[in-house]
Amino acid sequence: MSPSRVLLCVLALGAGACATAATIRLPGGPWAPDPLAAEAFQSAAARCQGVRTLTAELAVRGKAGRARIRGRVLAGFERGGSLRLEAPAPFGAPIFILVSRANRATLLLPRDRRVLRDVPVEDVLGAITGLPRSSDDVLALVSGCLSAGIAPADGGHSSPGGWMRMALTGGITAFLARDGDAWRIAAGQRDAGPGGAPWSVAYDGFASGFPGAVTIRQEPAGGGPSVTALTFQISQLETNVPIDARAFDVVLPADVQPLTLDELRQSGPLADKGSRP
16 A cells, blocks of 8 residues: 555544534633733643643544544653654554654554654654644643743733733743633634744643643645644543653564655645545
8 A cells, every 4th residue: 555545544534524624713802911810821831731741542533734634543742752643443553653752753654564764743743734743742732731831921911701811932822711710721822923834722621620622723834725623532631640661662564664754745634635524
């Protein structure tokens, strides 16, 4: 099976259902400076910023450009650039295994005996999902922190509707909402910056302080039709549990053949391109 065909099959395991581009509606103002916003943000971010390791099952649906994506991924992360994403098949070997250490990635397609070695994990994730992210960025996204290394960049604001807004480093804005007595990061956005693409995120279904669903919509840098809009339903979540270091390695078959990043990019996202919403 060609690498292109493998990539088309990976996340199309449930392609009978319709996937549409997510629309994320962010709260509006009017906004007024609020001296309590910084404390609210620190409270909201404390749990996700304290995550060192995370394992979960991710049910993914949505679109990347014109391609639909739907499937299941077993995920493990350790802060510092370690990642393992594995797409199980209904039977037999996994459809793909992606591992990284210090953000250097190896992607194995076991059924095709193809491997891409020692490339930035951002490039691999960008090629197959349309979301170029580091391992720590994905860990932060899934755990409810929008992106890695976020910190307040101003004093924050509040609105009459009960929302708080905090400008963060990296051109990111976080929107906070009440969840009982606690504040949660309920949504966020980043405007287009130099060489970057604008994106927005919404969280839902919080349990024990972590989101049960993450929706992300990213526009292409410089405009254009290649929007990525994905929703991750998160289950079996565990945090700060030791992960065997061997999880971030992959055993390669003796007869494995090289796959290039250009080939991966040409194959496009892991999706069923033959089906359309």
